Amino acid sequence: MLRHRVLSGIRPGIWNRHLSVLAKSLKYTQHGEPQDVLQLVEDKLSDPKDNQVLVKILAAPINPADINTIQGKYPVKPKFPAVGGNECVAEVICVGDNVKGLEAGQHVIPLASGLGTWTTHAIYKEDQLLAVSKKVGLAEAATSTVNPTTAYRMLRDFVQLSSGDTVIQNGANSAVGQAVHQLCRAWGLNSVGIVRDRPDIAELKQMLQCMGATEILTEAEIRTSDIFKSGKLKKPRLAFNCVGGKSATEVSRHLDNGGVMVTYGGMSREPVTVATGPLIFKDIAFRGFWMTRWSKENYSSAERSKMFKNIFDLMEQGKFVAPNHEMVPLDKFQDAAAAALNFKGFTGKKYIFDMSI
Numbered sequence: 079m080l081r082h083r084v085l086s087g088i089r090p091g092i093w094n095r096h097l098s099v100l101a102k103s104l105k106y107t108q109h110g111e112p113q114d115v116l117q118l119v120e121d122k123l124s125d126p127k128d129n130q131v132l133v134k135i136l137a138a139p140i141n142p143a144d145i146n147t148i149q150g151k152y153p154v155k156p157k158f159p160a161v162g163g164n165e166c167v168a169e170v171i172c173v174g175d176n177v178k179g180l181e182a183g184q185h186v187i188p189l190a191s192g193l194g195t196w197t198t199h200a201i202y203k204e205d206q207l208l209a210v211s212k213k214v215g216l217a218e219a220a221t222s223t224v225n226p227t228t229a230y231r232m233l234r235d236f237v238q239l240s241s242g243d244t245v246i247q248n249g250a251n252s253a254v255g256q257a258v259h260q261l262c263r264a265w266g267l268n269s270v271g272i273v274r275d276r277p278d279i280a281e282l283k284q285m286l287q288c289m290g291a292t293e294i295l296t297e298a299e300i301r302t303s304d305i306f307k308s309g310k311l312k313k314p315r316l317a318f319n320c321v322g323g324k325s326a327t328e329v330s331r332h333l334d335n336g337g338v339m340v341t342y343g344g345m346s347r348e349p350v351t352v353a354t355g356p357l358i359f360k361d362i363a364f365r366g367f368w369m370t371r372w373s374k375e376n377y378s379s380a381e382r383s384k385m386f387k388n389i390f391d392l393m394e395q396g397k398f399v400a401p402n403h404e405m406v407p408l409d410k411f412q413d414a415a416a417a418a419l420n421f422k423g424f425t426g427k428k429y430i431f432d433m434s435i
């Protein structure tokens with residue numbers, strides 16, 4: 079027997095007498111630019127069986143990796159036809175007979191990657207989902223599994239940091255960057271961020287400093303800044319790079335002896351180049367990090383549960399907010415994908431599909 083609750087806000091017309099539901103999904107059957115290959119299609123979902131869970135997706139963001147996956151430029155290769163998107167927050171509508179830990183009405187996020195989340199409804203397996211408190215905001219929950227976790231792991235797993243230590247990063251206005259600032263504030267670390275110069279740089283600096291950044295400098299300003307030489311801040315022992323090219327080289331120059339730079343993205347598409355002097359004389363190290371790998375290797379670990387608890391506790395306390403974002407309806411996917419592809423210059427904000435109504 080199915081345990082279910084009909085949710086307010088779901089149009090009666092989309093239910094049939096067996097509780098099946100029409101899902102509207104952004105699907106693609108070949109790689110290409112998202113605006114060209116994504117199509118909004120309808121599928122009838124059958125009732126969840128055994129360990130399956132039928133969910134209504136409430137919100138799902140567009141991340142750079144989602145775009146790269148559709149383009150065929152990401153290591154994760156979906157089977158076609160594929161539904162776009164990798165993270166979301168959803169509400170459980172009903173569960174199969176063997177589901178023990180979830181019930182209708184709960185909010186959940188995906189624990190597994192590559193489930194396809196740009197859809198109004200989906201059937202997932204119980205062990206692919208994690209229940210999340212409804213006190214966590216929809217935008218926060220929807221964007222919790224990729225970027226905050228990446229920031230969390232990079233801050234924890236490479237260098238043993240103590241209160242008062244400094245972390246430096248480029249792409250400091252990215253969603254990961256915003257998560258780094260907020261975790262640094264929560265953990266008593268100094269967070270120095272490098273961003274590209276832009277007409278509204280003062281507003282951007284103010285926004286990131288409100289999130290917890292200690293200093294935000296442009297690429298030109300960091301070259302001449304004396305914040306480390308003057309002793310105002312301790313030299314960084316840890317650096318994060320999501321840009322590559324000259325930006326990565328410049329950031330790595332500021333590392334203290336024995337410091338580590340972790341590369342987790344390559345937004346400029348330029349290779350990471352290393353300055354020879356700091357490499358030799360300061361013995362700095364260069365590492366890479368991929369959250370998808372870490373999550374697979376630690377799928378059911380106590381450390382993963384602890385990480386989610388810490389992040390959701392901060393979100394509930396209002397100490398960790400979603401990245402600067404705009405909610406967009408699913409049928410505006412062409413505009414949202416083009417904007418996320420950064421055609422207009424600077425990234426500015428994250429786009430989140432809103433399927434909550």
Ligand SMILES: NC(=O)c1ccc[n+]([C@@H]2O[C@H](COP(=O)([O-])OP(=O)(O)OC[C@H]3O[C@@H](n4cnc5c(N)ncnc54)[C@H](OP(=O)(O)O)[C@@H]3O)[C@@H](O)[C@H]2O)c1
Nearest residue numbers: 142228249252253254274342343345346367368369424425
């Ligand atoms: N390894 C992992 O596990 C992992 C996890 C999460 C994210 N990532 C990667 O991290 C990166 C950031 O992801 P996100 O979701 O945080 O991104 P996001 O919020 O969309 O922000 C993108 C960032 O990249 C910068 N950027 C874009 N194009 C650039 C260019 N040509 N040169 C220099 N900077 C550029 C943007 O700066 P502007 O404002 O100046 O455009 C912005 O800071 C992506 O590459 C993503 O794939 C990796």
